[in-house]
Amino acid sequence: MKxxxxxxxxxxxxxxxxxxxxxxxxxxxxxxxxxIIGPNGGGKSTLLKIILGLLNxxxxxxxxxxxxxxxxxxxxxxxxxxxxxDRNFPINVEQVILxxxxxxxxxxxxxxxxxxxxxxxxxxxxxIGDLSxxxxxxxxxxxxxxxxxxxxxxxxPKLLLLDEPTSNIDVQAETDFYDFLHGLSEKMxxxxxxxxxxxxxxxxxxxxxxxxxxxxxxxxxxxxxxxxKLYGCPIELIGHGIPHRVLKEHED
Amino acid sequence: xxxQYAFFQNAVMAGIFAAIACxxxxxxxxxxxxxxxxxxxxxxxxxxxGLGLFLGYxxxxxxxxxxxxxxSILGIISKKAYQRxxxxxxxxxxxxxxxxxxxxxxxxxxxxxxxxxLFGNILTVSRIDILIMIALNIIIALIVFIRxxxxxxxxxxxxxxxxxxxxxxxxxxxxxxxxxxxxxxLVSVVGIILAMALxxxxxxxxxxxxxxxxxxxxxxxxxxxxxxxxxxxMSFFLNQPSGATIVLISGISYLAILGxxxxxxxx
Ligand SMILES: Nc1ncnc2c1ncn2[C@@H]1O[C@H](COP(=O)(O)OP(=O)(O)O)[C@@H](O)[C@H]1O
Ligand SMILES: [Mg+2]
Numbered sequence: 001m002k003x004x005x006x007x008x009x010x011x012x013x014x015x016x017x018x019x020x021x022x023x024x025x026x027x028x029x030x031x032x033x034x035x036i037i038g039p040n041g042g043g044k045s046t047l048l049k050i051i052l053g054l055l056n057x058x059x060x061x062x063x064x065x066x067x068x069x070x071x072x073x074x075x076x077x078x079x080x081x082x083x084x085x086d087r088n089f090p091i092n093v094e095q096v097i098l099x100x101x102x103x104x105x106x107x108x109x110x111x112x113x114x115x116x117x118x119x120x121x122x123x124x125x126x127x128i129g130d131l132s133x134x135x136x137x138x139x140x141x142x143x144x145x146x147x148x149x150x151x152x153x154x155x156x157p158k159l160l161l162l163d164e165p166t167s168n169i170d171v172q173a174e175t176d177f178y179d180f181l182h183g184l185s186e187k188m189x190x191x192x193x194x195x196x197x198x199x200x201x202x203x204x205x206x207x208x209x210x211x212x213x214x215x216x217x218x219x220x221x222x223x224x225x226x227x228x229k230l231y232g233c234p235i236e237l238i239g240h241g242i243p244h245r246v247l248k249e250h251e252d
Numbered sequence: 253x254x255x256q257y258a259f260f261q262n263a264v265m266a267g268i269f270a271a272i273a274c275x276x277x278x279x280x281x282x283x284x285x286x287x288x289x290x291x292x293x294x295x296x297x298x299x300x301x302g303l304g305l306f307l308g309y310x311x312x313x314x315x316x317x318x319x320x321x322x323x324s325i326l327g328i329i330s331k332k333a334y335q336r337x338x339x340x341x342x343x344x345x346x347x348x349x350x351x352x353x354x355x356x357x358x359x360x361x362x363x364x365x366x367x368x369x370l371f372g373n374i375l376t377v378s379r380i381d382i383l384i385m386i387a388l389n390i391i392i393a394l395i396v397f398i399r400x401x402x403x404x405x406x407x408x409x410x411x412x413x414x415x416x417x418x419x420x421x422x423x424x425x426x427x428x429x430x431x432x433x434x435x436x437x438l439v440s441v442v443g444i445i446l447a448m449a450l451x452x453x454x455x456x457x458x459x460x461x462x463x464x465x466x467x468x469x470x471x472x473x474x475x476x477x478x479x480x481x482x483x484x485x486m487s488f489f490l491n492q493p494s495g496a497t498i499v500l501i502s503g504i505s506y507l508a509i510l511g512x513x514x515x516x517x518x519x
Pocket of ligand 1: 015020038039040041042043044045046047
């Protein structure tokens with residue numbers, strides 16, 4: 001029996017009087033690797049923030065690891081959109097990754113030897129061990145992305161949420177990145193958000209399509225009609241000119 | 253020698269304590285981009301000064317209570333409202349000033365030296381003012397020392413730190429309250445209106461030389477002390493207003509260092 005880790009029921013969300021999400025129902029299980037696609041402004045990031053308890057739904061209910069999101073989120077590693085990071089901030093790679101441990105520290109908020117070991121391990125997994133003293137402004141986009149993922153891994157999550165992790169990464173790096181996530185998905189559930197439909201669907205197990213409402217959720221052979229509805233254009237025009245990958249299996 | 257006069261010693265001490273508070277808190281103001289909200293807090297503090305003069309208490313003490321209170325309110329409403337944070341800050345900014353002036357005009361038989369609160373007069377700093385400044389510095393240093401990692405995580409990425417269950421609202425209010433305390437430290441040195449300059453310029457200068465927050469704090473304390481001593485000395489010997497001189501020295505030094513640095517980088 002697969003365990004449920006997220007249950008979203010009839011969730012709607014308004015920013016002021018602007019409805020961003022409408023009647024979302026979604027269940028995620030512990031071994032899922034779910035890709036969420038949808039156009040810019042479709043509400044994908046908002047949905048992640050609701051899952052994380054950063055925003056409260058206007059209507060509906062959500063549970064995360066059978067708890068309310070503010071409690072359940074201690075099992076979640078969050079990788080925000082890295083374009084939103086302040087690159088001028090005086091902080092180095094190691095400090096960023098250690099900050100993933102802050103929820104585990106004592107009253108004085110000092111990191112223990114154990115915390116440092118976990119952060120080191122996360123850096124090794126992401127292949128950035130030799131960057132630990134570099135200020136984040138000096139990193140490339142791909143490196144910064146790895147730092148943010150390492151920070152999320154340092155929380156020792158059971159579920160990883162990634163918001164648009166591949167924007168600004170070149171195609172080769174993107175393919176490597178998906179292979180890497182594939183390996184990671186053996187160990188934890190993953191939800192990956194993107195507006196780019198090009199490569200994602202050959203790598204994830206299931207797909208959800210969001211544009212205010214959840215248009216589709218299930219196996220990744222998305223009916224072309226859903227695409228037309230989502231993006232307002234026929235499927236051939238979507239992605240990086242490689243729309244066939246959307247419908248094809250991962251070759252391995 | 254002028255250095256033996258008590259008022260001059262007080263001025264130098266006030267300058268140094270102000271530089272310490274500014275170095276610590278100004279670094280957070282700069283990296284967390286709290287400049288505008290700090291402007292609101294410092295101007296609102298004038299309400300506390302007016303209240304103190306009206307009630308007959310030491311205006312620095314009432315300014316502490318008033319500005320910590322108003323910065324907490326500012327913090328809460330700016331986080332709870334999805335938008336128009338800047339409008340709220342602007343309103344607080346003006347209301348605080350207006351309230352201060354209103355209270356001062358209700359104070360019977362007393363025509364206060366408004367300019368010294370608005371623009372500072374470091375040569376009138378009293379022993380009690382110095383003691384208040386020392387106490388505030390200890391509070392600021394202690395809190396920042398104990399919560400250093402939390403402030404760092406929070407300032408760098410508020411959203412992520414909230415997910416890892418850092419109490420972000422509390423942390424934000426504590427940080428804004430520390431800004432309020434720093435403003436009070438600055439009142440007698442450069443005054444309410446010029447306080448922003450010392451909350452930003454030493455830290456901004458320091459940020460040109462380091463990529464570490466810890467070093468930035470230490471550098472901005474030292475740079476701030478340099479600006480203060482230079483400003484106090486010049487204002488005294490040239491017989492110019494102290495607050496304005498300190499701010500001009502800071503601003504010109506910052507711009508000059510910025511210019512030199514970008515010239516060096518080019519060549
Ligand atoms: N802080 C905010 N205040 C008001 N509206 C917002 C805010 N953040 C996002 N929105 C609006 O919510 C909608 C969905 O945004 P978002 O969830 O970021 O979309 P996506 O991640 O799919 O691109 C957009 O129309 C956006 O303008
Ligand atoms: Mg988004």
